[in-house]
């Protein structure tokens with residue numbers, strides 16, 4: 001399935017200002033993330049890896065890795081996984097939590113990898129925090145090999161229960 005995201009051209013948001021805002025914010029909360037948001041986002045890790053067919057030998061890039069949950073879980077499945085995040089504080093946290101997994105500092109909008117480097121790119125709870133999500137998705141597709149998969153999770157609004165009373 002292909003999902004096309006089109007950003008309104010008249011959106012009064014300066015992408016670079018948004019990016020600076022995000023970068024500063026994540027740097028400040030990185031040390032608290034694992035005991036707060038991490039308890040929520042880790043619930044989606046295994047379903048995401050199942051949906052994207054991650055197993056022994058899968059080459060996986062985890063973009064906006066934060067504390068590295070998806071990359072670490074992929075390694076536990078036998079994948080060759082690497083996590084990347086633009087916040088040095090988040091990368092430090094990921095390395096602290098998962099010392100056996102590789103993490104690098106890098107920007108989702110300019111991935112420092114060649115074409116056909118990965119089988120799967122994951123963006124767990126990252127897309128809505130990116131200044132240019134369309135550019136990041138194009139980058140994810142660029143570094144994938146034939147048959148590659150991109151998987152992402154995003155926050156959603158609470159829904160009222162279905163059915164009537």
Ligand SMILES: C[S@@+](CC[C@H](N)C(=O)[O-])C[C@H]1O[C@@H](n2cnc3c(N)ncnc32)[C@H](O)[C@@H]1O
Pocket residue numbers: 022026037038041042063064065066067068069084085086087090106107108109123124125126129130131
């Ligand atoms: C909500 S956290 C998600 C962390 C983790 N993936 C999870 O599921 O818990 C969003 C992450 O996106 C990262 N991020 C935001 N913009 C980025 C960019 N342009 N390139 C790389 N990482 C970025 C932040 O540093 C932060 O770690």
